[in-house]
Amino acid sequence: MTFEKSNLDNSIKIIQNLMRKKKAVKFVAITGSGISKGSGIPTFRGKDGLWKNYNAMDLATPQAFKRNPQLVWEWYAWRIDIISSKKPNSAHYALVDLQKKNLLNYIITQNVDSLHFRSGSKNLLEVHGNIFRTRCENCGKLSLLTETPKEPPICDCGTMVRPDVVWFGETLDQKIITKAYEIISSECDVLLVIGTSGIVYPIAEFPFIAKSHGALILEFNLEKTPISRIADFTIIGKSEEMVPIFVEKIINEKAY
Numbered sequence: 147m148t149f150e151k152s153n154l155d156n157s158i159k160i161i162q163n164l165m166r167k168k169k170a171v172k173f174v175a176i177t178g179s180g181i182s183k184g185s186g187i188p189t190f191r192g193k194d195g196l197w198k199n200y201n202a203m204d205l206a207t208p209q210a211f212k213r214n215p216q217l218v219w220e221w222y223a224w225r226i227d228i229i230s231s232k233k234p235n236s237a238h239y240a241l242v243d244l245q246k247k248n249l250l251n252y253i254i255t256q257n258v259d260s261l262h263f264r265s266g267s268k269n270l271l272e273v274h275g276n277i278f279r280t281r282c283e284n285c286g287k288l289s290l291l292t293e294t295p296k297e298p299p300i301c302d303c304g305t306m307v308r309p310d311v312v313w314f315g316e317t318l319d320q321k322i323i324t325k326a327y328e329i330i331s332s333e334c335d336v337l338l339v340i341g342t343s344g345i346v347y348p349i350a351e352f353p354f355i356a357k358s359h360g361a362l363i364l365e366f367n368l369e370k371t372p373i374s375r376i377a378d379f380t381i382i383g384k385s386e387e388m389v390p391i392f393v394e395k396i397i398n399e400k401a402y
Contacts, residue, residue, distance in 0.1 A: 154388060157364050157379035158395045161336060164362070165396075173250040174334040175241055176352055179257060180341020180367060184235040184386030187259050190225065197221055206313045215306055219298040222309050226277060226294045234265035237340065237385040240393040242266045247397050252329050256342060256349055258311045271322050271329075273349060275311035282307045323348060327355070334361045341385050344371035353377070364392075 165171050179189055190202045197205075200221070204210060211218045242265050244250035252269045255262055258277040262270050280289050282301035288310060291299070301307050312318055330337070330352045337356040344350045353363050353373045365377040366385050374380045381388050 153379045154381045154383075154392060157381065158392060160378070161362065161364075161396060164335070168335070171249065172333050172335045173244060173338060174329055174336070174356070174361075175244075175250060175253045175338040175340060176342060176349065177241075177253060177255045177257060177262070177340045178342025178346075178349075181237050181385045181389075182232075182235075182257055182259055182261055183341065184237060184384060185232045185259075185261060187229060187232055187261070197224065203314065206311075207315055208313055209315075211308055211313075215298055215308075219295065219309075222277065223294050223296070226291070229259050229277060230294065232259070232261070234261045235386040237389040238262060238265035238267070240390040243397060244393050245269070249396065250338075251333055254326050254329070254349070254352070256346065271326055273312075273318055273322055273326065275309070277309060277311055279310040280307040281310040318348070326352065330356045330361075331359050334359070336362045336364065338364050338366065338389075339373055339377070340366045340389060342367075342371070342373075344373040366392075 161171070179187070202221075205218055205221050238261050241250060241253060241262070245268055252271060253262055253267050254271045254273060256274050258272065258275050260276055260278050263276075278291050280291060280299050281287070282303060282305050284305035285301060285303045287301055287303070289299075289307070299307050334356050337353060339353050342349065344353070350372065354376060357363055357376050363373070363377040365371070365373050365380045366388050367380065367382065368384065369382065370380060381392070
C-alpha cells in the first residue's frame with residue numbers, strides 16, 4: 147500500500163461507485179486527538195503533559211483524585227479553560243455535513259474536548275467521557291459545567307463530584323462500548339478512521355472488526371499507524387484539510 151495524497155481521489159472513486167450500486171451506504175467515523183489538532187487542542191501528554199511540575203499521567207487517576215481532589219480539579223479547570231477557548235475546525239463541521247445528508251450514522255470519538263458536540267454532531271459516542279461533564283460517584287448524577295469551576299464542584303447530595311472522563315486504570319462504560327461494537331459490526335459500510343493512533347484499545351480493534359464484516363476502511367492521519375496495514379486507503383495529511391475535501395465530493399455524488 148502506498149501512502150500518498152492521491153489515495154484521497156482513489157478512495158472517493160471507490161465510494162462513489164459503491165454509492166451508485168447500493169441504495170443506502172452507511173458511514174461511521176472513529177476520531178482521535180488528531181481531528182482536534184487543527185483546533186489547537188494540546189494532547190496533555192509528552193512535552194504538553196507537564197503542569198506545575200506534575201505529569202498529566204499522574205493526575206488522571208482515581209488514586210490522585212482520592213489523594214488530592216483539589217489539585218486534580220485545579221488541573222482540570224486549567225484544561226477546561228484552554229479547551230473552552232478553542233473552536234471546532236473544518237473536519238468537525240465536515241462530519242456534521244455528512245450527517246445532515248443522512249450518510250454518516252455515528253461518530254465514535256476518543257476525545258473528551260466536546261468539539262464534536264459543539265459543532266452540532268448527532269449520534270455521538272464519547273468513549274472516554276467529556277471534560278465538560280461531572281459525575282457524582284455517590285448518587286450517579288451527571289451534570290454539564292456551564293463555566294470553569296473555581297472550586298471543586300459539589301453535587302446536590304453534598305458529595306464532591308469528579309470529571310466524567312475515563313482515567314488511567316479505569317474501565318470504559320460497558321454500555322457505550324457494547325453499542326459501539328454493534329454499530330461497527332452491523333451498521334457500517336464505510337469506516338472513517340480520523341486522527342487516531344490505533345494503539346489505544348478497545349477502540350484500536352474497531353477497524354479490524356469492521357473490516358472482518360466487509361466494511362471499507364479509510365484512514366486519515368499525518369502518518370501511518372497500525373491500522374494502515376488493513377486500511378483500504380490511508381490518506382496522509384491534516385484532517386482539517388483532507389476530510390472536508392472528501393466529504394464535499396461524497397455529498398456531491400449523493401446529490402448527483
